[in-house]
Amino acid sequence: MWAVDILDEVLARAAADPVVRGVILTGSRARGTETARSDYDVTIAVAEQPQPWRHSTRTDALDEVVCTVEALTDTSVHWQRYFYRDAKVLLDRLNGGIAELIDRQATLSAEEAALHARTSLDAYVNQLYRCAKSRRDGFAEAALLDEAESLPWLLETVFALHGRLRPYNKYLRWELESFPLPGDWNTALMPDRVRTASLRLFPAVETLARCHGHAEVLEGWGSDIELIHAFAEAAGADRC
Incomplete structure (x- = not known):
């Protein structure tokens, strides 16, 4: 009432x-x-x-x-x-x-989604590169913080690559349940899974970004990408 x-x-x-x-x-x-x-x-x-x-x-x-x-x-x-x-x-x-x-x-227009995806992808890679360097150099706590800071950019990137706005954290589960993403993304981005998965998901994000025409963003990082790959692979192996 x-x-x-x-x-x-x-x-x-x-x-x-x-x-x-x-x-x-x-x-x-x-x-x-x-x-x-x-x-x-x-x-x-x-x-x-x-x-x-x-x-x-x-x-x-x-x-x-x-x-x-x-x-x-x-x-x-x-x-x-x-x-x-x-x-x-x-x-x-x-x-x-x-x-x-x-x-x-x-609703994002196609042009808005493409621009936001490029910007967010670059920020995501940047933060993961910081994470990988911290891990390489033995700064475990800093690496955890770096990976945590990359998570918002991961979400921004994946949703933009699907032509959508990133939901507020409070509504992430609701968004995925109400308007599912294709493939494995719906499961991967659920709050209980994604909060510790930003580094591990990098290969999947990279594949998605390349499929949507954003290879130049990734290639702009040169060989630094390989350092991210190495630690992303290790993170995936640790989960298994």
């Missing part, structure tokens, strides 16, 4: 305000993964306001953000785009325009 009251109140305010163009429910409540402590994440799109974004309400029950329609068209801030994954449009006064903007936020 509390949930209905909150959304009813938000929608009633929105309906009475001619400036409002749309109401969007995001977060765990939209995805059906909420707990008893989950609040309601609501974005209100308006025709105009002095600033593009502002927090209007932030309580234990409701986190309400107001933005302009123009701000909602801006897809340049990559990290926040997953926020709109599987969002629910509760009010759309633009005859489907709000829904289109939300879908655009949550």
Whole structure:
């Protein structure tokens, strides 16, 4: 009942305000993964306001953000785009325009995916190279930290190579269960497996990247790749 009251109140305010163009429910409540402590994440799109974004309400029950329609068209801030994954449009006064903007936020174009894959792949290789050097030189603790830092780049790379946004950690399992990746990736990236698998998965990421036309990123690292291969192979053998 509390949930209905909150959304009813938000929608009633929105309906009475001619400036409002749309109401969007995001977060765990939209995805059906909420707990008893989950609040309601609501974005209100308006025709105009002095600033593009502002927090209007932030309580234990409701986190309400107001933005302009123009701000909602801006897809340049990559990290926040997953926020709109599987969002629910509760009010759309633009005859489907709000829904289109939300879908655009949550979906990478082919060009965006390719660019992000290249950038993330390079960062992933860089961090694994640091990990491999630390292992080679006997700095075991540093190597573990280096590998841990490579994990976000692994996830960014693999999802981008599949044309998708990397989910927030909280929603990684939900994403894989709701929208499975092909082949072995769905199992490999499950949270209980991937958290210690970044180095071991390098050969599979390399193969995937080459298949998607990113060989030049890998070849740009020259013979340094061989050091990563050596420790990736050892990590795979240790698991076996």
